[in-house]
Amino acid sequence: MKKRRWISLLVENEIGVLARVSGLFSGKSYNIDTLSVGTTEDETVSRMTISFTSDDKTFEQVKKQLNRSVEVIKVVDFSDAPIHLKELMFIRVTSCSGDDKAEIFRITDVFGVKVIDCSRNTVLVESVQTEKRNNDLAGLLVKLFGGRVQIVRGGCVGIEALTITER
Amino acid sequence: MTGAELFVKALKAEGVRHLFAYPGGQAIDMFNALYGEKDIEVILPRHEQGLVHAADGYARATGKTGVCLVTSGPGATNLVTGIATANYDSVPLVCFTGQVPLGLMGNDAFQEVDIVGITRNICKYAVTVRKRADLGTVIKKAFYIAASGKPGVVVVDIPKNIQQEEGSSSYPEKIEIRGYKPNASVHMGQIKKAADMLNQAKRPVFLIGGGVNIARANDEMKRLAEASGVPVITTVPGKGAIPADHPLYVGNIGIHGSYAANSAVSECDVLFSIGTRFNDRITGRIDTFAKNAKIIHIDIDSASISRNIVVDIPIVADAKRAISALLERVEYKDREDWILHIDEWKKRHPLRMKKTEGIMNPEDIMRAINRNYKNAVITTDVGQNQMWATQFLDLDGGSKLLTSGGLGTMGYGLPAAIGAKLGCPEKEVVVVCGDGGMQMNVQELATAVCYELPMTVCILNNGYLGNVRQWQEMFYNRRYSSTCLRRRKCCDSACSDPNAECPPYVPDFVKLAESYGAKGIRVFKEEDIQAAFDEAKLNSKTPTIIEFIIEREVNVLPIVPVGNPLSDMYLEDPEV
Numbered sequence: 001m002k003k004r005r006w007i008s009l010l011v012e013n014e015i016g017v018l019a020r021v022s023g024l025f026s027g028k029s030y031n032i033d034t035l036s037v038g039t040t041e042d043e044t045v046s047r048m049t050i051s052f053t054s055d056d057k058t059f060e061q062v063k064k065q066l067n068r069s070v071e072v073i074k075v076v077d078f079s080d081a082p083i084h085l086k087e088l089m090f091i092r093v094t095s096c097s098g099d100d101k102a103e104i105f106r107i108t109d110v111f112g113v114k115v116i117d118c119s120r121n122t123v124l125v126e127s128v129q130t131e132k133r134n135n136d137l138a139g140l141l142v143k144l145f146g147g148r149v150q151i152v153r154g155g156c157v158g159i160e161a162l163t164i165t166e167r
Numbered sequence: 168m169t170g171a172e173l174f175v176k177a178l179k180a181e182g183v184r185h186l187f188a189y190p191g192g193q194a195i196d197m198f199n200a201l202y203g204e205k206d207i208e209v210i211l212p213r214h215e216q217g218l219v220h221a222a223d224g225y226a227r228a229t230g231k232t233g234v235c236l237v238t239s240g241p242g243a244t245n246l247v248t249g250i251a252t253a254n255y256d257s258v259p260l261v262c263f264t265g266q267v268p269l270g271l272m273g274n275d276a277f278q279e280v281d282i283v284g285i286t287r288n289i290c291k292y293a294v295t296v297r298k299r300a301d302l303g304t305v306i307k308k309a310f311y312i313a314a315s316g317k318p319g320v321v322v323v324d325i326p327k328n329i330q331q332e333e334g335s336s337s338y339p340e341k342i343e344i345r346g347y348k349p350n351a352s353v354h355m356g357q358i359k360k361a362a363d364m365l366n367q368a369k370r371p372v373f374l375i376g377g378g379v380n381i382a383r384a385n386d387e388m389k390r391l392a393e394a395s396g397v398p399v400i401t402t403v404p405g406k407g408a409i410p411a412d413h414p415l416y417v418g419n420i421g422i423h424g425s426y427a428a429n430s431a432v433s434e435c436d437v438l439f440s441i442g443t444r445f446n447d448r449i450t451g452r453i454d455t456f457a458k459n460a461k462i463i464h465i466d467i468d469s470a471s472i473s474r475n476i477v478v479d480i481p482i483v484a485d486a487k488r489a490i491s492a493l494l495e496r497v498e499y500k501d502r503e504d505w506i507l508h509i510d511e512w513k514k515r516h517p518l519r520m521k522k523t524e525g526i527m528n529p530e531d532i533m534r535a536i537n538r539n540y541k542n543a544v545i546t547t548d549v550g551q552n553q554m555w556a557t558q559f560l561d562l563d564g565g566s567k568l569l570t571s572g573g574l575g576t577m578g579y580g581l582p583a584a585i586g587a588k589l590g591c592p593e594k595e596v597v598v599v600c601g602d603g604g605m606q607m608n609v610q611e612l613a614t615a616v617c618y619e620l621p622m623t624v625c626i627l628n629n630g631y632l633g634n635v636r637q638w639q640e641m642f643y644n645r646r647y648s649s650t651c652l653r654r655r656k657c658c659d660s661a662c663s664d665p666n667a668e669c670p671p672y673v674p675d676f677v678k679l680a681e682s683y684g685a686k687g688i689r690v691f692k693e694e695d696i697q698a699a700f701d702e703a704k705l706n707s708k709t710p711t712i713i714e715f716i717i718e719r720e721v722n723v724l725p726i727v728p729v730g731n732p733l734s735d736m737y738l739e740d741p742e743v
Contacts, residue, residue, distance in 0.1 A: 011346075012346060015295070015297070016283060016284070016287070016293075016294075016295075019284065019287065020287055023287055023288050024288070027288045057473075060473070061470060061474055064469050064470035065470050067469070067470075068317075068468065068469070068470055069346070070291070070292045070312060070344065070346055070347045071292075071346055072346050073345050073346040074346075
């Protein structure tokens with residue numbers, strides 16, 4: 001059955017490793033939904049969070065292929081594990097009237113996110129939430145403000161949960 | 168010590184005796200450090216593709232890691248096909264490429280290519296050395312990765328400034344790589360389950376791939392077959408896993424496999440496979456493959472298991488280690504009915520080519536190779552010649568077959584034989600190739616002559632790219648599109664009819680051989696085959712090319728058309 005998968009990779013922090021990992025996906029015709037990468041407490045190690053949609057068989061293949069890459073130190077399967085998973089999103093709305101601004105402030109209150117910057121008629125919203133909740137917020141703002149909305153989204157980053165048992 | 172000097176020191180520490188190398192501007196410092204070197208023989212082929220195939224043939228024939236050295240840019244890109252060829256067949260190679268100085272990288276400098284980027288997806292590991300201090304460690308890592316686990320190709324790209332820079336002369340003795348831990352054990356619980364399943368089977372077969380040859384587990388495999396009484400079927404790269412004249416050997420599986428082998432796999436109740444990845448060329452239509460069988464799969468690469476077919480008992484292990492463990496647990500079972508059944512298939516449709524009196528067919532040539540060469544290394548090219556070689560060569564008396572099984576690279580045969588002969592000078596070396604593939608690396612005849620490498624090069628000349636022509640004949644209504652090598656400007660672009668009026672073949676392989684200082688013989692008739700091999704054996708200094716003029720439209724049979732189940736094969740040429 002095809003479903004959304006999440007994996008976290010510990011990899012060597014070297015030139016070409018991102019290309020190796022992403023090339024492995026493209027070479028095998030697996031499509032990446034999101035990928036984010038950054039260094040860890042050990043600066044020689046980077047951690048990637050990757051999500052893609054696949055059936056069980058393909059997912060097993062992906063994990064095995066990643067595992068056998070020399071540059072990949074560890075593959076952690078997040079698919080069914082309790083994890084914290086957040087995505088950063090910026091939304092800018094331009095040509096706002098006073099009412100528009102008030103509306104945006106109300107919406108950000110409801111979603112528990114912040115307006116971090118604001119000019120005479122432009123508002124900038126920062127949202128660090130789950131991917132799904134970011135989708136909801138982005139969808140709502142686009143519905144209300146149409147072509148005046150610009151969106152920048154990063155990939156998700158995830159970490160294993162300590163006490164929670166559901167994602 | 169300069170980086171180039173450390174490079175030479177590292178090769179010596181790794182026991183490298185032969186280096187396949189072609190110089191160029193960004194590798195000149197490494198060549199300078201090799202000048203006058205007594206412990207390493209530097210072999211200069213005539214083209215980098217010939218070079219890498221030679222290193223590949225050397226590695227397959229000796230079991231040692233093959234080592235290449237080329238310059239940046241075109242030197243490096245000319246390796247690409249050979250890297251993919253070797254890596255696909257799990258051949259250990261370390262390929263050193265010169266690179267423009269670090270400061271110029273990314274600037275589109277003269278002869279700059281991102282060879283690491285180009286080869287990343289066709290090799291086991293590729294890396295650019297970015298600090299002189301890392302050079303020793305990177306080289307150590309390269310040799311370790313290439314030869315351990317599932318062997319493969321490692322590319323080490325060395326910028327010119329690092330070759331020139333002074334630095335430490337130390338070369339590590341051991342290396343730890345945190346992301347790379349090749350499997351070094353075998354799961355005994357799984358082995359026990361597998362042995363139990365095999366012991367209880369009524370109609371079992373072994374399906375043996377190239378992994379057994381790579382692990383050099385041929386003796387163990389023969390003992391395992393004999394200890395269990397289970398018949399053995401091989402893939403093309405697995406050919407020779409046990410001698411082809413062994414009573415338990417059934418034949419090759421696959422689209423050109425034998426009727427008995429394909430039928431046995433289709434009807435077995437336990438398929439015990441070792442070292443094969445169930446490639447599409449061996450399974451036929453996948454949903455009908457061994458459909459009544461429980462499948463046991465041993466492979467060193469966990470990613471090969473349950474990829475193409477679903478497996479009941481997976482075992483990730485080196486073939487030799489796993490077979491040794493199995494030897495302690497398998498029991499001999501008398502399965503007379505099953506063995507007789509297979510013999511019946513063998514008798515009903517033996518692997519024989521149709522014989523027309525007075526006409527020399529490829530089987531006659533292969534049987535002559537069997538008679539004349541024992542304990543030899545035989546390389547093949549790709550296409551019909553390769554299929555006939557894998558169908559009819561016996562590989563008894565310790566003979567070894569080197570063939571591009573996974574990638575199917577034309578032009579492999581001759582250079583691979585050069586590497587094999589350099590690695591095993593005491594062995595006779597034979598090349599089986601077609602007239603098409605021969606021309607893809609024919610320049611390497613010069614290498615064979617210059618290094619005094621006697622070998623017998625058997626060209627099966629039908630004037631066609633025969634394998635594709637066969638498909639065109641069988642499945643494309645005889646539309647011989649771009650497969651005729653005798654075709655000239657004057658020919659009809661829609662020709663499907665080779666005849667006596669066809670233009671003469673070029674080149675004249677006999678004259679070509681002579682122009683290189685090699686020996687050339689042309690054979691038209693079956694009765695002249697033996698005399699040609701006799702003459703070749705007398706030539707102990709240079710290669711002997713025997714050009715066999717075979718029938719133009721002879722086909723490899725049987726054949727399983729693509730999309731058919733394995734058991735549904737053409738045993739004879741279809742009626743036109």
